[in-house]
Amino acid sequence: MRAPVLAAVLCCLATFASPGRAELLAHRDDLDAPTRERVAEILRPPAGFTEPERFENLPGGATTVRDKRVDADIFSHPSSNLDFEGRQRFQIGNGLFRKDWVSAPSSTQASDGLGPLFNARSCQGCHLKDGRGTVPDGDEPAVSLFLRLSVPPRSDDERAQLERGERAVIPEPTYGGQLQNFAVAGLPAEGRMTIRWRERRVELAGDEVVSLRVPEYGIADFGYGPPRDDLMVSPRLASPMPGLGLLAAIHEADILANADLGNDPDGVSGKPAWTRAPDGSRVLGRFGWKAGQPGIASQAAHAFAGDMGLSTPLLPDHHGDCTPAQSPCRELPHGANDGAEEVPAELLEFVAFYSSNLAVPARRDVDDPQVLAGKRLFHEARCNGCHVPKYVTRRDAAQPEHRFQLIWPYTDLLLHDMGEDLADHRPEGLADGREWRTPPLWGVGLAQTVNPRASFLHDGRARSLLEAILWHGGEAQAARDRVVRMTPQQRADLIRFLESL
16 A cells, blocks of 8 residues: 555545544654544554454555465565565565575685574575574474573673663673574584473363473583573574564654553553664664564674674674684684675665565455454454554655555564563563563464464464463463453454464
8 A cells, every 4th residue: 555545545534533542643753733633543443343444454555465376485575565676676685685605715705704603504594485483393403593692790890781771681701692503614513402392281261272382491512611600591583574674664652652551451561672773872672572673784784693603884793603712713714805794784785675675465364254253352352452453654764665554563562571481581681581572463374384384482382373372471461361261263263363464
C-alpha cells in the first residue's frame, strides 16, 4: 500500500477520529494534527472480529510480497515498492549476504579475512533462507545457535562503564563476548556448546498434555584454558530477517508510548532498551533478542565481527572477537587490504540495505472464520499487550519506501520480564537476566515453510507455537494461563490465527 493509498484510507476515517486518541499521538512530530487524528483512528483496536480489518492482509504495507508462490524462498524477496535502482542494490546485498568468506591470506582477496575464530562462514549460514536458525541435533555442530558470554563487573571502572552505557556487558577476559566453535586451520576453536534436554509435561484444559523440552547448556573442550568461574552464558538463535527496515521506521515515540504506564491489570510493564549509537549518542535499541542494537547497520557489523571475525568501519578490529589472552589468534594474518576493513563501508551499506528491504509476506486466509476466531482469542487473552499489532511508520523515515506505511508486526519492541523459566540470568545493557524484547510475529506462520527445522523463542527450545506460548511467564503469565484454560478448539483457533501471520 503506497503512501497516497494510506492517505486516502486515513482521509475516509477522519469523520470518526477520536480527539482523545489523537492526543496519544501528540508525540508524532512527523505528522500534523489532522493526520495524527486519522492515524490514531486507524490504529485503534478492532471493534469486532467477524471480518478482517482493512489492509490486514498487507502486513508490510506497500512493501509486502504479493502474488508470489509460498515456498522456501518466501522470506527472500525484495520490498515490492523498490524501484529498479533499489532492486539492483538489493541484489548486490543479497550476493554479499550469501557469500562464503575464507581465511587469509587467499587469492580471493575480496572474500578473505574469515575469523580466525568464527561461528559461520556467511550471513546466510545463520539466517537460513533469511529465516530462523536451526538448533543442532545430537552431535551436529552448532552454526546458527551460539552462546553469548560475559562476566559480572569486578572493578569500579567496569561498573561505571556499564552504568554510563559505554558497554552493554563485560566480556569474559579470555573468551570475549561470544563462544566461537570454529577456527581457521592450525588454531584451536574456543570450545563446543553442549545441550542436554529433558521433557516437562504441561496439562491443559480439555485433557490435553503438551511436553516441553527443557535445555541445559554447557561448554566442552575449552581451547584456551578455563574461563572465569563467574562466567555467564546466554544462547541465541538467529532471527528471521523480513521487515527489519519497517521496524526501524516506527517512530521512537510510538514505542515509548507503549512503555510502562503503571496500570496494566496483568502487570505488563514494557521497558525501553536505551543504548548507544556508533556516534555515542543515546538512542532506543530495537534489534536483537534484548534490543541491544540501535540500527540495522550496527546489527550487521556486530554479526560480521562476532559470527565471522570480519572487521567493518563500525567495529574495525580485524581479528574479530579474539582477545589479548588468545595471542595465537591475534598473530594470524587478516584480510584487510590497502588500509580498509575486511568489510569496507560500501559493502556494509549493501548488506544493511538488503537486510532493510527483505519483504514481509502477505497474510493468508485473513477472512477464514477460524482465523478470525483465533484473532478474537488473541485479543481476549491480552497477547496484544506486548505483541502490539499495528503501527503507521514515520513520514520522514530514512528510506522513501518505508515512509507512512500501515504495518502489522505484532511487537512493541520493548523489554519484558518473561519469567524464571526463560531467564538467562545474564544482564545485557538495560535488560536484566529475565528480560527479553518482544519478537515480531509477522511471518511466524511460514517459519517452517522456509526452514522445516525452524523452532521458536530465543534459543529454539519451542518446537511449536503452542510450546512457545506455554513457556511464557513473568509479565506474560496471565496471558499464558488464559491459553491453558481454553478449550482444545479455542487453542486450535488461536494457533490457526498465528499460522496466518
